[in-house]
Amino acid sequence: MKKWEENVRRVIPYTPGEQPDFADMIKLNTNENPYPPAPGVQAKIKELCAEELRLYPAPAADALVEGLAACYGLAKEQVFVGVGSDDVLAMAFLTFFNSKKPVLFPDITYSFYDVWAGLFHIPYECQPLNDRFEIVKEDYYKENGGVVFPNPNAPTGVELPLADIEDILQHNEDVVVIVDEAYIDFGAKSALELIEKYDNLLVVQTFSKARSLAGLRIGYAFGSPALIKYLNDAKYSFNSYTMNRPSLALGAEVLKDDAYFRETTAKIIATRERTKKELAALGFQFGDSKANFLFVTHPDYPAKALFEALREKHIFVRYFAKPRIDNYLRITIGTDEQMDALITFLRAYMK
Ligand code: PMP
DSSP states (O other): OOGGGGGOOOOOOOOOOOOOOOTTOEEOSSOOOSSOOOHHHHHHHHHSOGGGGGSOOOTTOHHHHHHHHHHHTOOGGGEEEESHHHHHHHHHHHHHOOSSSOEEEESSSOTHHHHHHHHTTOOEEEEOOOTTSOOOGGGGSSOOSEEEEESSOTTTOOOOOHHHHHHHHHTOTTSOEEEEOTTGGGSOOOSGGGTTTOTTEEEEEESSSTTOOGGGOOEEEEOOHHHHHHHHHHHHHHOTTOSOHHHHHHHHHHTTOHHHHHHHHHHHHHHHHHHHHHHHHTTOEEOOOOSSEEEEEOSSSOHHHHHHHHHHTTEEOEEOOSTTTTTOEEEEOOOHHHHHHHHHHHHHHTO
């Protein structure tokens, strides 16, 4: 080992979901939206002139922050934006989880939480989900250095009722509680209404899922002006200017088309419910997902073999080689045609 390597900050990196690139693929592995972004966004892309790219973007991302504030009925001091909700969450970990006490999050959850905790030297303790893959609120009442969980949870899709979130908040007034709402638009109830009451609550959302803009990397957080100010202070110290001009312009644009957003989201929910019925008829088991994916298992067909058989056909779903969930597949909800292709394949495979 070289002398300088003694001082290297070693982390276990996040293994990103597969990003295959085949013309004929059915991509149901990273929870993207199967529909294009709103028509206004497509038009705006053509309008954005290259000349604009000569200039730095607005550091405070004013148009996007104001657009979000107006859309969600908030003051702009209650809104923070970043490069995807990953960036927002990482910034929040860095800013708010700064005590010697462990941060609490579920044992089965978004895989980036322990990566950031490792990167920033934040102690953490995972709380097991129950056997229905639900978060057990009482596990979060113990002394801690902060709380974070997705709602609905990922990769299970299970929702934690708002009343339980409020119970967790009431037991955690001295630390920051982050509710990661990446999938909130597909049927679960948002904790946004609680931010006026709890100044330690940070609600994090994204344009990557329901708004169909994963490629632009736009995430945001809602919270008390105090929380948002601390986040901005951290952001301007570490990564100011990182939201680029096209993202800022197109992000502000996507908020203008509420009807399209509601229509495509309703379509995905309807396809999810139909797919559930088809998969149940094939003997699959799953919980009540409130996300744009299903988390499924089959008593007779091991998940890994199914994953590999699907992959051969260029149908990509997600398999996690992790304890407790290594017999499950996470299947993103695509278009009706894509789900039909998946079901047709499974039906033939299981004959
Ligand atoms: N939180 C959860 C629970 C997620 O599943 C994801 C997407 N993989 C993210 C946050 C990050 O999404 P993005 O950075 O695209 O906003």
